Amino acid sequence: MEVSTFSDASAALTDAVGTCHHPAHGPVRIVSLVPSLTELVCDLGLGDQLVGRTGFCIHPRETLKPIPKVGGTKDVKLDVVRALAPTHLIVNIDENRRETVEELADFVPNVIVTHPCRPEDNFGLYRMFGAIFHREAQADRLVADLDAAFVEAGAVAAALPVERVLYLIWRAPWMTVSRETYISAALASVGWHTLPDATADRYPEVDWDSASIADIARVFLSTEPYRFSAADLGEAERLARRPAALIDGEMTSWYGSRAAAGLRYLARLRRELAERDAGRLAPA
Known part of the structure; x- marks a missing residue:
């Protein structure tokens, strides 16, 4: 895979339901209802702009300790989110209830909907978050790391x-x-x-x-x-x-910034189990 760039700004800013977002201007206040994307927000250097997260958002632990919890991924406390006055809400089609997201959209100006179905879809997530929150350089580094992880995983699959x-x-x-x-x-x-x-x-x-x-x-x-x-x-x-x-x-x-580490983990596990099987089958 080739490293992707931000040449197509419109595509980079379009979320999973086709909403085209704009680069953020002024103070940014993010509430994330998706654990893996809360981690991505922090890894993009946006931890100081994260004002709310679910109880399942646990990585990175030290960064998230002081961040208020707004309930779970399904049972979000709307009044708590409203009090936090977020400018951006991050949600996922599989992990969050549509009805809840629609209620939140009544008072959150920007709702970013995600739906990664394959590790490759993380490239689009990196582009979108990087473009919206002015973290293109950090996103490019994640893209390059994921490209390299795909090469490692592919080598194991081929062998x-x-x-x-x-x-x-x-x-x-x-x-x-x-x-x-x-x-x-x-x-x-x-x-x-x-x-x-x-x-x-x-x-x-x-x-x-x-x-x-x-x-x-x-x-x-x-x-x-x-x-x-x-x-x-x-x-x-x-x-x-x-x-x-x-x-x-x-x-x-977990998708988001953990995707590259996940592919490397699977490649390593595949090699280890193959070696273990070979040892088990080897003659005494």
């Missing part, structure tokens, strides 16, 4: 055979992710293709009796949203009859 995997996000009931999710796209960047191949649900329940389970190479148990631990590995291995491993959910599902 190893494609594996089908089952990625678990919940239990009781057991649930996984569809191919339409950001998580699945991130895993595919290093040659891990998630099961099921097709489904109408973004987060379908797992059918352990399905014949397709026999096609997977391994099971991943994510550390979020359900906090799987090492104690769950044995049960997953018994149900799938395949090896299971924990995987860092923040590194697979």
Whole structure:
């Protein structure tokens, strides 16, 4: 991938619902309802202009400690947001309720709607945030780092055979992710293709009796949203009859400035598990 530039200002300023924003003028007061984008705001050097965040916005911890919480991603306290008098609100189509965003739009002048579905979509996020908040240089650095991370992930994918995997996000009931999710796209960047191949649900329940389970190479148990631990590995291995491993959910599902680190994490994990498998199969 080539490093992208800010040559098309109009495209850079257009959000996920087609709203074309303008570069900010005057004092900026940002409320972010998206944990991964709160991190991006801070990494772009905008931490001092962030006036509100959700309780799930936890990175970077020290920067966010004094920033007021406005509730959760779904249960936003409208009166708290109103009192903070934000000039810009950052939301996400999947993570925030449309009805809540519409109510907030009644008194927040600029509502920036995001919807990254693949790691590649982070390039557009960097451009948009950089253009709106006058952080083009910082955004360009993130673009270059993500380009380099894609090269590393692609090298691993090219060096190893494609594996089908089952990625678990919940239990009781057991649930996984569809191919339409950001998580699945991130895993595919290093040659891990998630099961099921097709489904109408973004987060379908797992059918352990399905014949397709026999096609997977391994099971991943994510550390979020359900906090799987090492104690769950044995049960997953018994149900799938395949090896299971924990995987860092923040590194697979958080977009924004964590995207490059996430791709590098997946590339490293793919190499480590391949080496472990080779050692297990080597003759004594």
